[in-house]
Amino acid sequence: MDFYFGLAQVIGVHTLLGLSAYIVLLTGQVSLAQAGFYAIGAYVAGMLTVLGGWHLVPALGASAVCGAAVACAVGFPALRVKGLMLVIATLAFGEGVRLFFFNFDYQIARGEIKVGPLGGEGFRQIRFFPENGWSTLEVMLFVWLFVVAAMALLWWFDRSRYGTVLRAVGEDELAAQSVGINLTAVKVSAMTVGGAIAGVGGGLYAHYTTHIEHSSFNILVATFAIAYPIVGGLRSVFGTLLAVVFVQGFLIEGLRFLGDWRNLLFGALIVLAMNLRPSGLLGTRRRA
């Protein structure tokens, strides 16, 4: 049973990662910076619980704030460019964050061993959960508390005027601008919310894997962040959740019985899914 609880943790955290890209995608922007915010959240929360001795909840709050602040700061200059340029700009930012942590050392002595991030060696022993006796089930419920909160928030956004504004910008910027929507405010706010969600996701990631290093936040992670909402469809937050279950639950864990074919099918099935459902698993059929 522990395995399913563990898998649910992974699905939960990846859903947060996907949702952080979802809200940005609603405004029509493809951001590969989400892995960067995720990394920031992971390192902030890890350092606060391990080095600062904080409880995890305030540490995750700090992760959210840091993720949001950086995302907001990135949002302004990034908005100067669109389309492919934005994809590459955000990709460069995400890689920049990864490379920063690759060069980042901050260790303090704890007893006879040193703890804290150590550049390319990574940051080990982020053991808040096991040290405080949390069972896998409890950790899973804790993770899903955040997932449900984030999904509820975004779902409510979607139903509110704000959601309509986001989608309006995503559909046609010019038209949105001409009815008096402030593009900058809308895009930067979406980026900020996305940064906060990715920050929390990263903080949780650091704690359930207990070890983080720069390579845990590479381009593949950034690509998956946008892959979830795209594969799932942008119609609602449930698309993202479904896509995470499809990728993590089905393609990675569910196909294990296929042995060696599994890793080949991984890419092939993503290609197939996009061919069959170009606007996502839960997407609407869009006008041609």
Add this chain to the structure above:
Amino acid sequence: MKKVALAAALALCFGVAQAQDKSIKISGFGAKTGPVRGFGVNSEAAMLAAAEVINKAGGVKLADGTKAKIAVDFYDDACNAEQGISVVRRIAGTDALVAIGPTCSNVAEPLFGILQKKVGDASDSGLQFPIFTDVAIKVGLAKISEWAFRNVPNEMIMYSSVFYWLRTTRPELKTVYGGVEEDFAHSRATWHVVMKDRAQANNFTVVGESKWLLADTNFATQVREMKKANADVIAISAHPFSMCGALKEMARQGVKPKVLVGLTSSSTTETLQGCGKQVQGMIIPTSFAPVTKDGKYASAETAKKKGAADLHSMAAWENMFILKDVMESEKITGKDVQGDRRKIRDGLAKLKQTKGLMGVTKRTDDREADKPYLFVQAKGNEWVVLHNPL
């Protein structure tokens, strides 16, 4: 394999106590996706081959005197921390008694973190499942958890021995220069923590180091620095792909050190396939070469399962036999899964020495191995034994 597991399940259901129906499961896990796939393929082959040999000889003797066969299954973790953790949770959810793996140090490190740190510490909710690592080699990982054991060579001792040997047999060598793949946990640690330190301890002067990244393609600047330093010994701590790139650039620029030392994981066919010409003469300390009778036998059996025998996969082979011995000496029941896991853990922790393919392996207090080793050198199309320091 499935049939055996099914039979085992049926046997448990009906309480049938026939010897041939019993089985003990050992799970392997490692990378079978991505550039390090070869490691997973080889480890799996070695485990299957070892299980076959053990089963042919009757299997494992249980506490009640009956015999059980060993069943092996293998999971792919793609060298990814999350997948590694998932896989081990999945294995812990089956009736497997122990797992052998993983391939990558960046999986081993988080994985050992989710295990219980101190045995019997009720306040620690970490996973209670013994893991006996065959491949992931980065120094000092097993101390993370008391459930983690490793049977990987001790690089500290091996490189100490290499530099000592060079110091005594080639007194004219004075200086050492390092080449390090900086962004891979294992190779990075091996240069900065092991090779550099051991060279200095043996009175070599380390005159500099060049760094590159795992997937780098252009080594011109680094090799130029190397050339300027004009060191007697060049030690390269890098995996085959970037090591081959660097060696080819060295050949181009005409850098010819008197002695070339390599990373222990690179003493494989991979290196010979990637840059057989340039690697000629490189000296690498390794914990396996098919020179002993047991070693040759293990290589041949593994080859039948389509796997190559190298220091990593042969550790998986050894682990199977060590586990068989531990299971017998600790008198596992084959019925109480969690109890048996604990017995295996305690048994492994008790070991002072184990029998390996190359001779006796000493076990250390922090659950690491101190394996016998020898120096091999690239000659023609194979790694030949250069010197046996023991």
Add this chain to the structure above:
Amino acid sequence: MLDFLQSLSDGVLFGATYALIGIGFTLVFGVMHKINMAYAAASIGGAYCGLLILKVMAGAPPALVFFCAFLSGGVLGAAVYVTCFHFIPLSSPLATLMSTVGMLLLVDEIVVHATDGMPQNYPAMFDDVMLRAGEFTMRGDLLLVFAVAVLCMVALLLVLYRTRLGLATRAVAQQPVAARLCGIRLERVNVTTFVITGLLGGIAGALIGASVGTLSPLLTTPLTVKGLIVTVIGGLGSIPGAIVAGLLVGGFENVLQLYRGVTERDLYVMLLLFVFLTFRPGGIFAPKGGRD
């Protein structure tokens, strides 16, 4: 000073490989306004296919291996078009982005399965040639890569500006709807673009393999990233831009590596990109006053 010049020249020469990959990205973008994320992976895949000739004919000359890679690249290009673009409506740019990412993973994994992830020795031409001027050296094989990159550019420009096919391609790039109304078959232009970029990718992959000396699936990610950066710095859709940007990025990163070390090198490449995005968002050869 010599160090600086040497690093610069090494980097610029190696930058020719980035330029080749950049051309492929930029061409597809120019014609279809889409990114083909699988491009670098397919190029490396083509280079691997080139090695197959050595299995059939041991000791085949490097030129033959390169030619095989060239042809396989074209086939792979067509395959990428059919699997990732043909059946997906033009109005779903996100879907093709994702399908090509899926393709990238698939190509990588096929290579991994075929070789067990082992690096493969790659034959090279002129790799023993070293031009020397005192301490200063230049690699012969990289000069070849450089020459091929320039040749490809000239050939492409000739095709684009001197043939009917090129005219059609440019028409589609500028105004797909109007081009269709003029009787240009959109599908055919698209397929041809993919085959041409594929052929180019195959030769690029082979040259990269030859200049590195070994092929590994590890190559695809850095090449994809560098190729995309080069595309943006050079200006989307600009072939000369991609070449100049490739050489610029190659030279820049190698000089920065000399002064700041390998761990910080790529950070500065990202900074260079930001500088361009801020001050010259249309790329190196953008007309003054921004882009359309």
